[in-house]
Amino acid sequence: MKVDILAIGAHPDDVELGCGGTIAKLISEGKKVAIIDLTEGELGTRGTNETRAQEAATASEILGISARENLKMKDGFIINSQEYQFRIIEMIRKYQPEIVLCNAIDDRHPDHAKAAKLVSDACFLSGLVKIKTDYEGESQKFWRPKQVFHYIQWKNIEPDFVMDISGFLDKKIEACLAYKTQFYDPTSTEPMTPIATKDFLESLTYRAQDLGRLSGVEYAEGFTTEKLLAFKNFEGIIC
Template structure:
């Protein structure tokens, strides 16, 4: 079940909002991508855990995700505990990703920053051979991802690098809008939340457009990195 990329989000829709364009592009290039949702988003003002699960399934089909799982940790109460770390270690060792994409290091929702640290620590622990975890009663091999990149969410964090998603913004938006209960719908009778406004929906485009403007492409998504990146050559770097 080896995947190239494991994208992890505290809630269903975090991955789509934060790096949906990147995921769509990587899949188009033949990369195998899995998504791990830590909670069911059950404390969300709009919708239910059941509707969110159905929406996540639809979004996965739009993006072409290979595998998607939900750990069903407690929404709103994520913590960097041994219990939660080991649950994530099991999934890292199951999918053996080279790269992990994780929540923003600082954000409006407290679960996002907590998830960022939790996932980071789990990635390190996953590489320790003396930590034993099991999948279907079989001892798992240690595995440590090569890189952890944190996508950007509500706050305008300055990225360490951006990835060109020109040609993939529409697919990102389609995947986000698969979460019909969560985002702007003028006909909805549910309470208005900060992410259920027209302005927030439009911000998905203008943020990608602004990062693209700054980097010389049409649209881009930004990431922060935990360690200094080294390039073997200058191929692939966009110059306007």
Template sequence: MKTDILAFGAHPDDVELGCSGTIAKLISEGKTCAIVDLTKGELGTRGTDEIRKEEAARSAEILGVSVRENLGMKDGFLVNSEEYQMKIVKMIRRYRPEIVLANAIDDRHPDHAKAAKLVSDACFLSGLRKVETVDQGGNQEVWRPKHIFHYIQWKNIRPEFVIDISDHLDKKIEACMAFKTQFYDPDSTEPITPIATKDFLESLTYRAQDLGRLSGGYLCRRFHD
């Protein structure tokens, strides 16, 4: 199954927060997209990994992505190992994307930067003929994406281009809020976390608006929507 875009997130909801506006926009233009979550987010303060699985499925439905998978890597302990690289190589060769979207190259959560490097290295290895993988009973063909872009997350890294998602911001917020356990809910009795505040919820809008104001349209690896 070939897709145009393959989006990776260290945790369920990383893709939604970092680049779901871009995904919604590209899907509206006829592109196809798959999402691969590296971990189940089992160390998250709020909710459970089973609930987050349900929330991730609902968010994928909202965005209209073709498929969503979870590789079951260890939350909080991502390592750039051969084992994890090969799992990602299989996904790249399975979906053969032209574009890969990956975590921030530097961020508050250590898994994010680790995932950024892990995915980037796997994209290179996926194009090597002597790196052999088997998927669904057959040998996979080599595949290397044309572009890898790293979205911005918690830290205010200066983007080198900005995607205009003016017509898709509402869908981005809807996709994020599908993760009901993770974000602001005044009726929730779960502990407050940095992303479960009203301020953080509001930042999804005002941060996008400010980046739109500042954007200069420079094409490079780091971006935000």
């Protein structure tokens, strides 16, 4: 199954939080998007592996993605190893995305930055002809995405560019709230965490609003890029 965009997150809910509005917008424009979760988020304070899986399935339906898989790497202990690189390479070659969206290059949770580097390296290695992979009994062709973009998560990293998500913020928040065990719920009896506060939930709006203010749109999501971007023309730029 070839997709246009492959979004990868260290944990279920990373993708929705980091670039859910962008994904919703791209799907509305006819793009095919798949999501890969590296871990099951089993070390999360609230909820369980099973509830996370159910919540991820609900979020996927809300966004309308084409496919979602979980590689079941060890939560909290993501490493940039050959084993983990090969597992991601298999996914890149399976879905053959033009663009990969992945974790922030620096963040509060150590898995995020580790996943950012792991995915970046795997994207490069996936394009090497001499690296052979077999998936479900069939040899795979080499494939390298044209771009790797990193979404922004907890920390206020200065973006290299933003995506206008005006009209899609509500869809992003709906997908995030599908993870009902993880986020603000005044009736919950589970321990409080930094992402379960009311302030964090409200930050989804005011951070998107602030990036929108800076770029001249209503709401936006920010990304960093690994290489200098070149424009064919100025169409599509919002002034």
